[in-house]
Structures are given as structure tokens and as C-alpha cells.
Amino acid sequence: MNYTERSYRQQHRQEDLVHFQLGINETDLDIGIRKERFSPELVKWVEETIRACRKPLEDYIQKDEDFVRSLTPYTVSQDAPPIVQTMAEAGRLAGVGPMAAVAGAVAEWVGKAIARRSRDVIVENGGDIFMRTSRIRKVGVFAGDSPLSNQIAIEVRPSQTPLGICTSSGKVGHSLSFGKADAVVVLSPSVPLADAVATATGNYIQTTDDLEKALEFASRINGVTGILLIKDDRLAAWGSIKLLPVNAGTLVKD
Template sequence: MERTYRSLHRQDDLVHFQVVVKETDLDIGVRRERFSPELVKRAEKLVRDCRAPLEEYIRRDPAFLKAHDPYDPLPGAPPLARKMAAAARRAGVGPMAAVAGAIAEAVGRALARFSRDVIVENGGDIFLRSACIRRIGVYAGDSPFSHRLALEIRPEDTPLGICTSSGTVGHSLSFGMADAVVILSPDTALADAVATAAGNLVKDPDHVQKAAGFAALIPGVTGALVICRDKMAAWGRVKLVPA
């Protein structure tokens, strides 16, 4: 899939670059004066350092990879696996539903030591830290809302996870038919897992309010936006502006 949606989160004042390690494909933005080839290498190492313990753990516990329901990792599981499992348990899904958000946050928080503004996008799941107001566009496939709306994120609400699940766009596993479910949380792994869980609830456009209400009940979630064709529901700290 061509990642044309990446234009929706890129910021003109930041330098964006890509880091690809196996299935992990990140788009990273940092302040222009902080960008360097050394920072790119550092980001690549951060991704490898995230993936290696997780890959080794999955070889030891393959059920972790395949679980669609909450799953308790084995003793000695790496911190990233435990974080994924904890987030997924709160959402009622399997731990791999949180992997993209967990990696985006781990890389983003590490890079935030070098750049005051950082955005890390991993397959539609975003970690953002910003010193100014940012606008993140919403891609919702063939919905009439697609490319017409953006989320306005204030700096005091960051660091923030902004994670999207869709049953009609992309390759991520979803049992629903939502065009876009966007979840906001300071815990990016949780935002990722809840986006999947809420998306699973949307079987037709009349289910958007139900999915937003589900997300609203999960502690740690600060906002939700659910789009299915011509219906939309929003809850929490969600400020929508024209794209």
C-alpha cells in the first residue's frame, strides 16, 4: 500500500525522514536544526533495539503473536511486550494490537531528548510531542469526511498518542467496517489498542456513537473520533478544524 496518507501529518517546519526495519516503517519529523545523519542512525538503532527483544520473545512465546484476546506474557518478557499486553488488556484485545503505537512512543520519547518537537508515525499510529499547535489530517478512505477534517492538537496536551484503525483502509486487522477510528491518549500503546477495539464495534454507520462511547469508558483515553461512511461521532478532547 502506498502511504499517501503520510502527507496528512507532515509538518512544514520539521524535517521528515523514514526509518524502515523489517515490518516497521516509520516517518519521523524533528526540528530542522536538530536533524543530522547521526540522528537518522540513532533512530534506526532505536527501532532495532525495540524490535530485537520483542522478536526473541515471540520466538519463545508464539501465542503472544497470535492472540486476539488479552494475554498475559511469560515471566521475563521484555518491557515492550509487557506494555503492549497491559494496554491491550484494558482495551480487550490481543497484545499485537498495540505494537505499532508502542514502538512509535518508544522511539519518539527517546528522540525527544534531542528535539523539542518530535512526531513519529508508524502505519497511521502517531506519537507527538510539540511546542506549538499542530494539525493532523484525518484520512477516512471513501468517506465524505476524508481529507476534509484535521485534529488540532495543543502543546499542553502532548506528549500524545494519536492512533487510527480502519476496517476499509490498509492492511491492519479489523473486524469492523469503520473508515477511521482515531483515539487520543498520552499512552500511545493504549491509543493503538483502543482504536482496534473500538473499530471492531463498527459494523455499519449507526454504530459510530457506540464505538465512541466504548472508548470514553476506558481510563487513559482522552479523545475519540469515529467515522463510518457519512456518519461521525466524537468524544473528549477532540477539536476538529477544516483540513
């Protein structure tokens, strides 16, 4: 089952922000910024920023095609662009290939650039979120057919941000997963790391009996601050992660 725009992206959109979408090749971003910062000129600048983020990655891939194919930690050249090195390091820590961190790496690169112009910013890229916020926010969790889907939200406080909130699923979306989790959500100050760890953790989960060992695996990785696992009607959580019920019309909490 693939996500739909309404059932997926609505879970992180905030009523006090302006959200807009930009797609360039495989990159498809939903971006939220403060209303007073929004302008057509800013949208054009963000589009240029995305292209500037992608170009060194695309250039490197042309020279090193194994970087894309590897499903295990991969050593890149010493002169590789920073975004490539960041992806490789995240994959190494999580025990997966570097492309498991690509969506998180792009979200973080673009999010940090926008954060220089907007105090509040959310960049979502295929379920992987960069967030910086000046107020308490709630981010809903979509978990496919699980009865817990759209019932749980993660509270994010300003002191936790900038923060990566990354989701992997064996049932929802297009990303490669060898598991059958309904949702694996990982929090980390490093969005690429959260992305890679979410993928790696999801690979552990075939049944609800696997939740404990998956949680143990992810919690041992340095840099991970919070974990939420959902499989069928069960969940497991660890770390600095506050779960709240989702209430209609309360996407933002002051």
C-alpha cells in the first residue's frame, strides 16, 4: 500500500505555517515556514537551494555507481562531497548502505539553509523530517493499516530542535525495507542518521515478537534520542519521545 498525499503529509503540517511543495527529480519536499517569511522569491530561492544540494550528490554518483547499489556500509573517497560523506557515515553507524540516508540528508541540508531565513521550518522528504521550532508541536504518525495509525502524535519541544524525525515502513511508501513494520520512527539531531537507523530498525521487524530486539538495536546507536515502533496493534518506545493522542484540529499546541 502506498501513501496518499492527504493521509501522509497532513500528519506533520502545522496551522501557523505556510506549507508549499517542490519537486526536483527524485526529491519531493513539503516545506513549512513562518507565514511572514513566505514569498514567491523565497520559493524560487528554495528551489535553487535544492538543486545546489543535489548536484554534488548526483556528480558523485556518476563517478561511483556502487555508492547507490550498496545495501551495506560503504567507504567513499576522501574527496567526496560533504553530503556524500554524511550519508556514508550514517549508513556505517546504522549498518546499512548510504542511500538509506539520502532523504534525511537532503531534508537536513535544505532545512538548515531555510532556517537561516525562518525561525520555524519543517522540511519533509518522503516521511523524513527536519524540524526547527520556536513552539511546542505535535507530529502525527501514519502507520498504514495498523489500528494505531493516525491515533498517536509525537510532541516536539523547541529545546529538542533542530531535530530529525524519520519514518520507515515495510508496508507504506516506496523505500526499500526488508521488514514488515507498520511504522518505525527515529528521532535524532542528525536527520541522515535518523533516516538510516529507521531503515535498519525496520529490517528487524517481521512480527510483533521482534519489537523488543529492534528497540534494543536502535537504542544502542550513538546519536539516536528517541524511537517509536508500531506493528499491528502493538507499539514500543524508548528515549526522549513523548507520545500524545491525536486530536482533530490541534496540530499546533502553544
